[in-house]
Amino acid sequence: MNQNLPEDPQLREMVKAALAHKVTRRAVLGGAVATSAAALLAACAPSDKPKLTPATDVSDSDPTLIWSNWSLYVDIDDNGNYPTLEKFKSETGITVTYREDFDDNDSYYGKVKDQLALGQDIGADITCPTSWMAARWINQGTVQTFDDANLPNKKNLQPAYLGEAYDPERTMSLPYQGILAGFAYDKKAYKDATGKEAPAVIEDLWNPALKGRIGVLSEMRDTVGIVLMSQGVSIGDANSLTEDAFMTAIEVIEQQVTSGQIARIKGNSYKDDLVNGDTIAAIAWSGDIIQLNAEAGYDRFGFVLPESGGTISADCFVIPMGATHKKNAEKLMNFYYDPYNAAVLAAYVNYITPVMGAKEEAIKLDPALAENQLIFPSEEFLSLTQGFRALDGKEEQAFTKAFQKIKLGA
Amino acid sequence: MAFAAFSSSKPKGFSKPTKSGKVAIALLAPGLAYLGVFFLTPLIALIMVSLQAPDPDGFIGDYVAAFEFNNYFVVVSDYFPQMMRSFGYALAATVLALVISYPLAYFIGVKARPYPLLQKLMLTLVIAPFFISFLLRTLAWKQIFSNESWIVTTLQQLGLLESDQYVVGTPFMVIFGLTYNFIPFMTLPLYTSLERLDTRYLEAGSDLYASPSKVFRKVTIPLSMPGIISGTLLTFIPIAGDYINASGDFLGSSSTAMIGNVIESNYLISNDYPAASALSVLLMGAILILVAGYVKKSGTEDLL
Numbered sequence: 265m266n267q268n269l270p271e272d273p274q275l276r277e278m279v280k281a282a283l284a285h286k287v288t289r290r291a292v293l294g295g296a297v298a299t300s301a302a303a304l305l306a307a308c309a310p311s312d313k314p315k316l317t318p319a320t321d322v323s324d325s326d327p328t329l330i331w332s333n334w335s336l337y338v339d340i341d342d343n344g345n346y347p348t349l350e351k352f353k354s355e356t357g358i359t360v361t362y363r364e365d366f367d368d369n370d371s372y373y374g375k376v377k378d379q380l381a382l383g384q385d386i387g388a389d390i391t392c393p394t395s396w397m398a399a400r401w402i403n404q405g406t407v408q409t410f411d412d413a414n415l416p417n418k419k420n421l422q423p424a425y426l427g428e429a430y431d432p433e434r435t436m437s438l439p440y441q442g443i444l445a446g447f448a449y450d451k452k453a454y455k456d457a458t459g460k461e462a463p464a465v466i467e468d469l470w471n472p473a474l475k476g477r478i479g480v481l482s483e484m485r486d487t488v489g490i491v492l493m494s495q496g497v498s499i500g501d502a503n504s505l506t507e508d509a510f511m512t513a514i515e516v517i518e519q520q521v522t523s524g525q526i527a528r529i530k531g532n533s534y535k536d537d538l539v540n541g542d543t544i545a546a547i548a549w550s551g552d553i554i555q556l557n558a559e560a561g562y563d564r565f566g567f568v569l570p571e572s573g574g575t576i577s578a579d580c581f582v583i584p585m586g587a588t589h590k591k592n593a594e595k596l597m598n599f600y601y602d603p604y605n606a607a608v609l610a611a612y613v614n615y616i617t618p619v620m621g622a623k624e625e626a627i628k629l630d631p632a633l634a635e636n637q638l639i640f641p642s643e644e645f646l647s648l649t650q651g652f653r654a655l656d657g658k659e660e661q662a663f664t665k666a667f668q669k670i671k672l673g674a
Numbered sequence: 675m676a677f678a679a680f681s682s683s684k685p686k687g688f689s690k691p692t693k694s695g696k697v698a699i700a701l702l703a704p705g706l707a708y709l710g711v712f713f714l715t716p717l718i719a720l721i722m723v724s725l726q727a728p729d730p731d732g733f734i735g736d737y738v739a740a741f742e743f744n745n746y747f748v749v750v751s752d753y754f755p756q757m758m759r760s761f762g763y764a765l766a767a768t769v770l771a772l773v774i775s776y777p778l779a780y781f782i783g784v785k786a787r788p789y790p791l792l793q794k795l796m797l798t799l800v801i802a803p804f805f806i807s808f809l810l811r812t813l814a815w816k817q818i819f820s821n822e823s824w825i826v827t828t829l830q831q832l833g834l835l836e837s838d839q840y841v842v843g844t845p846f847m848v849i850f851g852l853t854y855n856f857i858p859f860m861t862l863p864l865y866t867s868l869e870r871l872d873t874r875y876l877e878a879g880s881d882l883y884a885s886p887s888k889v890f891r892k893v894t895i896p897l898s899m900p901g902i903i904s905g906t907l908l909t910f911i912p913i914a915g916d917y918i919n920a921s922g923d924f925l926g927s928s929s930t931a932m933i934g935n936v937i938e939s940n941y942l943i944s945n946d947y948p949a950a951s952a953l954s955v956l957l958m959g960a961i962l963i964l965v966a967g968y969v970k971k972s973g974t975e976d977l978l
Contacts, residue, residue, distance in 0.1 A: 374942040377735070404733060476838055521928060527843075529928060542821050657733040664734070665944045671922070672756060672931040672939060 316383035316585045318408045323591035327358045330589070331596065332372075332388035334579065335364040335532065336555065337441070339612035348608055352599045358592045363388065368531055369397040369483075376584075380406040385586040390593040396485060398437040398580040399430035399654055407436050408583040414594035417601035420620045424646070425578065429654050437580035438597050441551070442616030444638065444649060445486035446574035448548035448567050450538065453477075463545055464571050466494040470525055479528040479537055479546035480517070484667040485652035487529075487547050488513050489575040493650060499575070500653050507659065514666045521670055529671050538565060550638040551615035567638060569648045576649035578618065610639050724951035735945030745952045753936050753953065760933040761960070763845070764914040767852035768860075771909050772902065774853070775860040779901070780894075783868030800861050808855055812924050815851060816842055819925075843927030851919035856912065860905040867901030903972055911961055933957055 339348050349360045366372050372393065376386040380401065393401065401407045412418060412435075421434060431437045447463045455461060457473045469478050480487040489499045491513040498504045520526045528537055535552055537543040539560075553567040583593050599605055603621030610617040610626060611633055617623075617640070626634040637645050655663060727740035750757075778800070786793045803811060819825060819841040829835045841847050871894065879889035895902070917934025920926035926935075933953060941950040 370943040370945075374945075400733060527927075528922075530922070533923070540820075540822055657731075657736065658728065660734040661728065661944065661946065665940075665946060668939045668944050669752070671928050672753075672936055673928040 316405055318590065319383070319385065319586050319588050321588060321590045323589050326589065327356075327592065328361065328589065329358055329390065329592040329596060330361045330363065330388050331593075332363045332366050332391040334366045334392065337364070337392075337579075337613055338362065339609060348600075348605055351605070352596065355599070356592075356595050358595060360596065366391060366393070369394050373397060373400075379586060380404070380584060383585040385588065386584050388584070389587040389589040390581055390583050390596060392440045392579040392581055394443070394483075395428070395430075395437070395439075395578050395580055396652065396654070398582050399428075401582055401584075402430050402436050406585050408585055408587065408590055409435050410438070410583070410594055410597075411591070414591055415598050415601070417598045417619075420601050420603060420606075422618050422620055425618050437582050438601075439578035439580050439618035440600070441613060442576060442578045442618055444550040444569075444574055444576055444616060444641070445481065445483075445490060445547060446550065446567060446569040447545060448538065448553045448565055449545040450541070450543075451564060451566050453541065453544045454566075457544060462566055462568050464568070466491060466570060466572070469545055469547075470520060472525075474544055475523075475525050476527045477542070477544040478520070478526045479530060479534045479543040479548075480526055481534065481547050481549070482529050482531045482671065484664060485577065486549075486575045487517065488663075488667060489650070489652050490547055490570060490573075491516055493575075494570060494572045496572070498650060500650050502653055505653055507662065510663055511666060514670065518670050521673070549615075551613060554614035554636070554638060569645075573648045573650055576616075576646070576651050614639055616641060720951050721955055723947050724955050726948045735947070737948060742948065745948045746956065749949050749952045749956070752949075753933070756931050756936050757933050757956075757960070759930070760914050760957075761964075763849055763852060763920070763930075763932060764910050766849050767856065767913050768906050768910045770849070770853045771857050771860040772906060775857055775864055775905065776902075779861050779864035779868050783865045784871055784873065787869075797865070800858050800865075804858065809918065809924075812851055812855065812918060815847075815854065816925055819847060842925060843922075843930065845930055847925045848920045848930045848932075851925040852913050852916060855916075855919065856909040859908040859912070863905040863908060864898065864901040867898045871897055899972065903969065906968075907965060911965070914961055915957060 338346055340346055346360075346362055349362060353359055372391075379386045381404065383406065398407075410418075415438075418434070418438065421439070425439050425442075426432065426434060447469070449463055451462075454463070454474075457477070458468070458471050460468065463469055488510065492499050492505060492509060495509070495513060495516075497509045497513075517526070521529070528534065528543060530537070532552075534543065534546055534548060535556060538546060538548070538556060548567070550567050553565050556565055557563050581593075581597050583590050587593065600609060601619055603619055604625045606617045606619035606622035607625035607629055610622060611629060614636075616638070623634050623640045626640065634640055722739065723737075724745055725739075725741050725743065726737035726745075727742040729736035729738045732738075782793055782796045782800075786796065817823070821840045821842065826835065826841055829841075830837055830839070835841075875893050875897065876889050879893045880886070884892065914932075915934050917932060917938050918924055920930045920932040920935055921938075922928060926932075937950045937953050937957075940946045940953070
């Protein structure tokens with residue numbers, strides 16, 4: 265009977281719950297609806313969650329791996345091939361199915377959360393949520409612990425990424441790329457509109473000359489984080505970043521949205537608005553700006569950290585509980601933690617590499633690249649950035665909701 | 675059901691069933707079972723979720739069963755503008771669809787009667803857009819009205835738009851998109867009732883010295899009422915819950931969010947399932963009340 269259960273976890277639980285009820289003739293005649301409703305409720309109610317156990321690892325017999333990642337996040341050549349993944353295959357014999365289906369933390373989570381919570385296969389052996397989402401998965405116990413024996417290159421991790429409360433030793437999450445958020449601006453249009461060279465403080469974005477031409481990220485921690493820092497809040501500190509402080513920053517943003525100063529609150533697609541000129545200045549991610557300049561063929565856009573500081577976070581490799589190719593996934597992480605491979609990757613994706621030694625390799629590849637503070641930031645540069653502190657469930661709910669309300673124009 | 679309005683001719687001589695009993699119940703059983711499993715169960719589940727309370731020591735998105743009726747007051751006070759906006763947009767788009775569809779349906783159903791080929795061709799043209807995904811069609815409109823498009827630049831040069839005013843993201847654009855996407859749902863029911871319009875009534879009306887506009891008001895409209903009612907219901911109900919056209923990724927912006935966008939955001943991003951469910955229940959209730967009032971007022975209860 266059990267092997268005939270449906271694939272979908274929610275349905276499966278419903279069917280199991282229904283089967284658990286002894287079905288009598290009277291129940292069928294009298295309460296088919298009540299029974300199915302009870303079964304459904306049993307499936308929906310949060311039961312006492314059992315501790316999940318990792319799926320059986322079939323890596324040794326099956327040299328394949330499915331990697332779900334964000335778009336434009338691995339090197340690609342003109343023929344649509346991924347050079348580093350091909351190199352990985354020739355070194356390890358593992359074929360990687362690379363999927364660009366991670367378009368947003370929340371929507372990806374919405375898609376896979378039921379399978380995750382039940383420890384089932386989510387359709388990917390390895391994926392790269394942003395650190396706060398990785399923290400959520402770790403807290404829920406839905407990701408596997410790495411076997412460091414397969415990860416000798418983990419020693420190359422920049423020490424700055426250690427010590428996070430959710431995973432201090434990086435045993436369940438490993439940074440793939442570091443992400444910096446600050447101000448991006450169209451150099452010429454910004455100067456024409458405001459007479460200044462570059463925005464330096466958040467008030468520069470609220471300049472009436474830029475009304476309707478300002479964009480901010482739909483990623484709450486970056487947009488609200490930068491506003492919070494402009495108010496002198498240190499966003500990594502629970503005593504400083506209180507609910508009151510957060511709501512004060514929300515009010516500032518809401519006011520700018522209502523007045524029409526901020527025209528767009530967007531995710532990855534804010535790039536289009538910069539390119540077609542609808543947006544002149546924005547809160548944006550550094551790597552995108554480097555890529556946009558490369559596409560434009562000249563330094564059309566500038567990227568600066570606000571004087572009060574920018575936010576930093578990381579997208580982290582995690583292996584979900586239901587993944588059946590854990591060892592292959594570990595080999596993949598190990599591969600990208602080799603300094604040379606990390607430098608090749610950085611040269612393409614233009615985000616901050618978390619791998620020590622990559623800069624030295626990059627100097628050999630392309631000295632100009634290695635000089636770029638946005639890819640290989642100095643200690644001094646990094647001291648201007650802060651990471652958003654971990655939130656508990658209640659705070660996360662309240663903060664997310666407040667930020668979403670701005671997006672909905674309430 | 676409103677769909678009964680599609681066939682305007684009622685079976686004649688259908689007397690009230692005199693014998694009820696076990697046979698009737700047995701024949702009804704499959705239908706009732708279907709409603710129970712696929713309508714009642716999800717509805718009960720939705721109402722139960724809408725009354726859940728957050729798990730005090732859980733993560734985001736963890737809720738426990740409760741009777742938190744307060745959820746309903748909270749969502750109404752939080753999202754009242756979006757609710758009103760939804761019904762406003764739905765009303766505007768429905769009226770526009772009716773105004774555009776009626777002459778079209780009249781032409782296809784009455785004027786084109788002597789030319790069956792033309793009639794079929796035009797009907798096909800009404801349905802043809804459905805062959806393409808409506809997401810793609812909506813995105814195409816976004817392109818056509820984008821800030822740098824010639825339509826917008828021309829409007830700006832003509833002075834109809836200020837140089838810093840655009841079309842995408844405005845209520846006009848959202849209502850336009852809603853009207854465009856739902857027009858066939860209005861045209862087809864109108865067509866089915868106008869197609870059977872007996873033109874001899876119209877001749878009789880003008881023989882009795884009624885002006886063409888009076889014939890239209892006193893004869894054509896009442897005879898096509900079933901089509902008008904089912905057409906407006908088939909457009910108003912889905913439009914009120916639509917979340918594609920008003921979404922910032924398509925034709926809208928944060929100032930055009932409708933109730934569907936609020937439900938989507940609460941469900942998928944804020945992980946606030948009780949709020950999303952409470953809004954769904956309220957939306958359902960509000961539509962039910964509006965539609966019941968409308969049908970009663972227009973005197974066509976027999977359609978439902």
